[in-house]
Amino acid sequence: MPSKSAECDVGVVGGGLVGSCLALGLARVGQRVALFDEGDGAVRASHANFALVWVQSKGLGLPEYAGWTIRSADAWASFAAGLKEETGIDVAYERPGGFHLALSEAELEKRAQELKRLHNQPGMVRYATEILDRRQLEGMLPQLGPEVVGGSFCALDGHCNSLRLHFALKSALKGRRVRLCPDHRVERIDWEGGAFNIRTRGCSLLAGKVVIAAGNGSMQLAPMVGLSAPMRPNRGQVIVTERVQRFLNHPIVSVRQTDEGTVMIGDSQLEGSDPQKMTMSVNQAMAARAVRIFPILARLNVVRMWSGIRVMTQDGFPVYDQSERCPGAFVVCCHSGVTLAANHALTLAPMIVAGRLDPVLDPFSARRFDVCQAA
Amino acid sequence: MFARLPEAAATATISVIIDGKSVCARAGDSVAATLLAAGFDRCRTSPVSGAPRGPYCLMGVCFECLVSVDGVGNRQGCLVLVREGMRIETGAGRRDAAR
Numbered sequence: 001m002p003s004k005s006a007e008c009d010v011g012v013v014g015g016g017l018v019g020s021c022l023a024l025g026l027a028r029v030g031q032r033v034a035l036f037d038e039g040d041g042a043v044r045a046s047h048a049n050f051a052l053v054w055v056q057s058k059g060l061g062l063p064e065y066a067g068w069t070i071r072s073a074d075a076w077a078s079f080a081a082g083l084k085e086e087t088g089i090d091v092a093y094e095r096p097g098g099f100h101l102a103l104s105e106a107e108l109e110k111r112a113q114e115l116k117r118l119h120n121q122p123g124m125v126r127y128a129t130e131i132l133d134r135r136q137l138e139g140m141l142p143q144l145g146p147e148v149v150g151g152s153f154c155a156l157d158g159h160c161n162s163l164r165l166h167f168a169l170k171s172a173l174k175g176r177r178v179r180l181c182p183d184h185r186v187e188r189i190d191w192e193g194g195a196f197n198i199r200t201r202g203c204s205l206l207a208g209k210v211v212i213a214a215g216n217g218s219m220q221l222a223p224m225v226g227l228s229a230p231m232r233p234n235r236g237q238v239i240v241t242e243r244v245q246r247f248l249n250h251p252i253v254s255v256r257q258t259d260e261g262t263v264m265i266g267d268s269q270l271e272g273s274d275p276q277k278m279t280m281s282v283n284q285a286m287a288a289r290a291v292r293i294f295p296i297l298a299r300l301n302v303v304r305m306w307s308g309i310r311v312m313t314q315d316g317f318p319v320y321d322q323s324e325r326c327p328g329a330f331v332v333c334c335h336s337g338v339t340l341a342a343n344h345a346l347t348l349a350p351m352i353v354a355g356r357l358d359p360v361l362d363p364f365s366a367r368r369f370d371v372c373q374a375a
Numbered sequence: 376m377f378a379r380l381p382e383a384a385a386t387a388t389i390s391v392i393i394d395g396k397s398v399c400a401r402a403g404d405s406v407a408a409t410l411l412a413a414g415f416d417r418c419r420t421s422p423v424s425g426a427p428r429g430p431y432c433l434m435g436v437c438f439e440c441l442v443s444v445d446g447v448g449n450r451q452g453c454l455v456l457v458r459e460g461m462r463i464e465t466g467a468g469r470r471d472a473a474r
Contacts (some may be wrong), residue, residue: 244448244470300472
């Protein structure tokens with residue numbers, strides 16, 4: 001039961017995409033929300049995203065994740081329309097279907113086998129990811145390089161403009177009078193007499209509920225309220241080109257052209273969590289592969305490169321959990337903050353208001369990590 | 376708006392072509408300086424907002440002075456020196472990657 005002295009209904013810890021979407025969803029149903037965020041110097045996984053709203057290949061090892069992903073991808077158009085109505089900002093969501101492309105028959109065969117394993121899982125949601133040959137691809141991807149032999153296509157894949165997504169979320173939060181607390185790194189959370197005392201350096205706030213959505217930082221914060229979030233962050237690199245006229249009408253998992261014309265290239269997975277690191281040989285390999293896929297890219301100037309951290313749990317799947325010891329405490333951790341944005345705002349936030357996660361989220365509890373390691 | 380310093384008059388004159396018109400430049404001028412000296416205060420439009428843009432920082436960081444040079448789009452005008460007969464084209468919006 002919330003304490004009488006609680007200054008807000010829900011304190012959300014973490015102002016990235018996940019925390020912002022949850023805070024917006026909570027505010028939309030009338031909750032008084034405080035959103036805590038670190039300063040500009042923080043390691044921000046949300047600011048390094050690739051802006052895909054992506055379905056294909058997700059869920060091998062946890063088929064429920066595929067269903068949860070499709071639910072969000074299906075809700076994205078109305079989520080984007082809601083943001084536009086609330087803020088006037090168009091986040092440029094498109095769902096033209098996306099590709100994985102193969103540069104050899106062996107790659108294509110490997111891709112087909114992966115998809116077969118994914119879709120053959122018991123309990124897997126049914127949807128189509130087709131393997132297309134080169135002739136079928138040519139009609140959809142006019143600038144395709146001669147080495148591309150085929151690829152997989154899923155009509156459910158899409159992408160958005162993530163800069164404008166961040167901007168729209170912040171505008172919507174301000175419009176909904178969410179109490180924004182930037183430069184407030186949460187140091188401690190204490191459960192005191194039915195409310196959560198959220199402490200930052202030099203100040204504290206009492207909240208009836210708390211949602212920990214602090215990315216990789218959730219690992220430290222979750223145990224304070226009887227939760228856990230075992231993380232294993234990794235790093236990725238992205239190359240950004242100058243703006244050019246639209247030549248690519250579909251997102252490829254490693255190459256996409258934004259609505260404003262830039263081309264983003266990036267599919268690296270590196271160990272480590274220091275975003276200051278940049279491995280140039282990895283960028284060379286990414287660029288070389290991208291040019292083999294679309295030779296026209298060789299003509300473009302690169303204007304930026306960056307390195308970013310992925311929020312990654314130990315098995316790569318999201319953690320959605322509620323505390324038994326401290327009722328009203330929740331943890332939300334996932335890699336796909338863009339894809340799952342619609343679910344977080346539209347589906348998860350109302351569950352948090354109700355005080356109970358729906359059984360559909362049971363497979364995502366961190367209890368799945370509480371198993372004895374076999375010898 | 377821009378005038379050459381008197382000592383610049385001593386350098387050799389060359390001619391370049393800007394948007395099909397022959398324009399006088401000086402050896403050692405950058406493309407951006409040539410544009411400004413010839414009265415081109417806008418060299419492209421923003422690919423996002425459509426707003427007119429002109430040379431600004433003149434030292435390679437702002438990417439405002441993008442023009443097509445000898446058929447290659449989006450060159451930074453401040454980092455390219457003019458040559459006799461160079462073809463410079465001001466642009467509108469996004470570059471065509473095929474050019």
